[in-house]
Amino acid sequence: MKVAIVYNEAFHWIEDEYSTSAPKDLNFEPYFEIYHSDPIAEYDSIAENLRKLGYDAYILNITDDIDVFLKDFKKNKPDVIFNFVEIYRENAELESGFAGIYELLRVPYTGATPMALATCQSKYLTKGILSSMGINTPKFIYFKEPQKIYKHNLNYPIIVKPSLEDASVGIDVGAVAIDYKQLKKRIDYIFAEFKQPVLIEEYIPGREFNVAVLGDKRPKVLPISEIDFSSMPDHLHNIVSFQAKWDPMHEAYHKTIPICPAIMPNKIEAEAHDIALKAFKAMGCRDYARIDMRLSRDNKLYVLEVNPNPDLTEDAGFMRSMACAGYSYKRSLKTILEFAIKRGKTMPK
Ligand SMILES: Nc1ncnc2c1ncn2[C@@H]1O[C@H](COP(=O)(O)OP(=O)(O)O)[C@@H](O)[C@H]1O
Ligand SMILES: [Mg+2]
Missing domain, CATH: 3.30.1490.20 (ATP-grasp fold, A domain)
Incomplete structure (x- = not known):
């Protein structure tokens, strides 16, 4: 089974932007280790894990060039694509277009369809659809x-x-x-x-949960992850800001600490499960997705957004929930890949 791990890393802008300041300049106590992630090494590691499982896996960086993909597709004829393309020519809206190419080529691929990717890309449309289905x-x-x-x-x-x-x-x-x-x-x-x-x-003050959902025809909810804001200083709002996600030199990065599984009353947990599955289905997600929610002080859950194809690197939120559910990293990758392989078996050519 030949697997192409397709991704697009044309720039390293996030790393470049922050690589100039040194950790010694920090005026707070870092919680996480300060390192610059290397996305290409992460895809290498995914390929290595899949090879260990017996797949003939290779990585393909399309470097913002559709021809790179098409040439490789003709030459290597992958049986299935592990889709990691999230952006094309700096335009996140073209993520769905890229999945459209797999559809036209009739090759099975992991994750959401172009329609789900495009709809979820618009936070506004997503909120409209969720509200119309009675999701808060x-x-x-x-x-x-x-x-x-x-x-x-x-x-x-x-x-x-x-x-x-x-x-x-x-x-x-x-x-x-x-x-x-x-x-x-x-x-x-x-x-x-x-x-x-x-x-x-x-703005909903209160706790924040990431609810990961896994599956194709019969999706299931994984253990819920919470962002712990309890050490956030007063001058910063309790949000997972750009700095909190990406800038290891910023205090917010070290004060937004994921905890899995989140401890909450059974009733709230059951509601979060129900809402996550409803949102997953309403938005047409597939294989894996993460639904971001807030719990208000009066115990109401609010969906902030639906993320189809969330980050699958080993230390990212989705894999944290998989690990918490007892899946090793390898088994997680295999499970997701097998959804696509199974679809491929019944796909019209
Ligand atoms: N209505 C809201 N109330 C409170 N916090 C919010 C709200 N919307 C967003 N946030 C905060 O901002 C973060 C990013 O917002 P989100 O809508 O999830 O966008 P992104 O796609 O960038 O993750 C959330 O994780 C949360 O911390
Ligand atoms: Mg979010």
Whole structure:
């Protein structure tokens, strides 16, 4: 069984941006080890794990060039694709287009379909679909273009997001506004910087859960992970900001600590399971996904967003939940790959 591990690493911008400051400059106690992740080494390790399981696996970095993929596809004729393409030519909206190529080539691939990838890419559309199915999501308003006055009836604090990004892009430590002045400044900034519609929503103070779902026809919920904000200093909001996700030199990175399994009352846990499965199905997710939720102080769960094809590297959230459910890293990769292989068996050519 020939497996192409397809990904797109044309730039190393995140690493480059932060590699200049030295750990000795930090004015807080780091919690995590400070290292620069090397995405290419991570794909190598995935290939190595799959080879150990007996698959004929190889990695393919498409380097922002569709021809690289097509040439390889013709030459190597993979039986199945492990899809890690999340962005094309710096445009996250083209993630779904890339999966569309697999569909047209009639090759089985892991993860969500183009439709699910495209719908979830829009936080606004996702919220619309979830709300229409009775799934709770923070109250929101969507602005297509910059305006002189942003009229709204939301309660402060309000969080401002670019509508079409993920991985906390545009949701940095300044994303939460506590009054209209901050809100207007932030919305104008997001329009200028990201040139796309802006979503504003009521900020839900409280606990944050990541609920991982695994499966194709019969998806199941994995042990829930929580982000522990208890050591976050007062001058930072309790959010998983861009800095918290990506910048090991920033304090927020060390004060957003994942815990799995999260401890919560059985009733809330059962509700989180139910909501995660409903959201997974409503958005057309497949194989693996992660649903981000908040639990308000009055014990209501709110879905923030649905992430099809979340990060599968060993120390990322999805694999933490898999490990917590008793799956080794190897077995996790195999389980996900086998969903695609199974679909391939009944796929019309
Ligand atoms: N309505 C909200 N209330 C409280 N925190 C929020 C809200 N929306 C987003 N956040 C915070 O911002 C983070 C990133 O937002 P999210 O919508 O999940 O976007 P991304 O796709 O960038 O992960 C969340 O993990 C959470 O910490
Ligand atoms: Mg998120």
